[in-house]
C-alpha cells in the first residue's frame with residue numbers, strides 16, 4: 348500500500364535536510380566491534396547481492412481485490428486511489444502462476460522474498476480454511492509454496508490481514524475500521540515494543556502452524572510509520588520467539604532514488620561476545636514498484652530498473668556503487684489480472700542485468716541479512732602472521748581483503764579442534780568462492796565459510 352516511498356519523502360520534506368536520513372529511518376545500531384585496520388570485509392564473493400522482494404502475495408487469494416474496498420471504507424470514499432474496478436478483478440491468483448513465476452526464477456537464478464499474508468484481507472486464515480476454496484486446494488497451495496518457492500525465496504508474513512487489525516483475544520477484526528485500526532495506517536502509533544511484538548508473533552504463528560518458517564517479516568504499507576524503533580525491536584523479538592531466528596530481519600524501507608545508501612542496516616546489536624548475541628537487520632529496497640503496483644496500474648516498465656543498453660536506470664546506479672540491489676514488486680501487479688505484466692517486466696530486467704553485469708550474486712533476504720550482520724559485527728584483529736576473526740554469527744562465503752606483502756597461500760583455522768582449510772588460488776577476482784583466495788597488488792582477497800567463534804586466517 349502506498350506509502351513506504353511517500354512516507355520517506357514526506358518525512359524528509361517535513362523535517363528539512365538537517366536531520367540525518369538514518370535518524371528519519373529510526374535506526375539504532377547498538378554495539379559494534381572496534382574498527383580494524385589492514386583488513387576489510389568485502390561483499391559476498393566480492394560480488395553485488397541482488398534480490399527480488401514480492402509483497403502482497405499469499406495462497407490463492409488475490410489480496411488487493413479484497414483489500415481495496417476495505418481501504419475505501421476506511422477513508423469514507425474520499426480517496427479515488429481506492430476506487431478502481433476491483434469488482435472486475437479475479438478473486439484468485441492461481442497456483443499455476445506461482446509455478447510459472449518459480450520456474451522462471453529458478454531458471455534465471457533469481458532469489459528473493461515472497462510474502463504469505465496469513466489471514467489475507469480477512470477472507471480466511473491459512474491455518475483454518477479459505478472460504479471459496481476447498482481444504483485440498485489450500486493444502487496444495489501451501490505445499491507448492493513450501494516445495495516450489497522456499498528453496499529460493501524467504502517467506503514473510505505481512506502482518507495478519509494486511510487490512511483490518513485483529514483483536515488477538517478473539518481472532519476477529521476490531522469493529523473500528525478507521526485508520527487507527529487498520530494495519531496499514533495508525534494502529535502502531537504510540538504502541539509499545541511488547542504490543543507490536545505480540546501482534547507480529549500472532550501472524551508468525553499462523554505461518555508456523557502451516558509449515559512455513561520465517562526469518563523475516565514485511566510491514567504492510569504504513570505499519571510502524573510512527574513507531575520505527577518499536578517496530579525494529581518488536582520484529583526481532585517476535586521472530587526469535589516464534590522461530591528462534593538467529594538473525595531476524597524486516598522489510599519496511601524503500602529508497603528509490605538519490606545517493607543515500609541502500610545497504611542493510613544492522614540494528615539493536617547487543618551481547619556480541621555472549622552466548623546469545625542479538626541484532627535485527629533492516630532490509631532496504633532500492634526501486635519503486637515499477638511492475639504494475641498493488642492495484643494493477645500501468646507499469647513504469649523495465650527501463651526504470653535498467654535501460655536496454657544497460658547504461659542507465661536505478662539498478663545500474665546502485666550496483667555500480669556496490670550496494671545490494673533489492674527490487675520491489677507487488678504480487679497483484681506481477682499477475683496483473685492474468686496479463687502477467689509484472690512478470691514480463693522482470694523477465695526483461697533480469698535479462699538486461701545479466702547481459703550488463705557478470706558480478707551479481709542472487710541471494711535471499713535472509714542470506715543478505717546474515718552476511719551484513721557478520722560483516723558489521725565480527726571483530727577483526729590484524730596480527731603479524733595473519734588475521735583473527737571473532738564472529739558472533741557464522742557466515743558462508745565470508746570474503747575479506749587483507750593488506751599484506753605475503754603471497755603464500757593462506758590457511759584458515761577454526762573451532763576448538765583447530766580445523767584447517769587450505770585456500771585454493773584463483774586468478775581472477777570474479778572466480779572467488781568459498782575456499783579460495785586471489786592475489787592483488789597490495790594484498791590478497793580471501794573467501795571462506797566463517798564459523799561462529801574464533802577463526803584465524805594465516806600464513807604458515
Ligand SMILES: [Zn+2]
Nearest residue numbers: 348402403567
Ligand atoms: Zn503490502
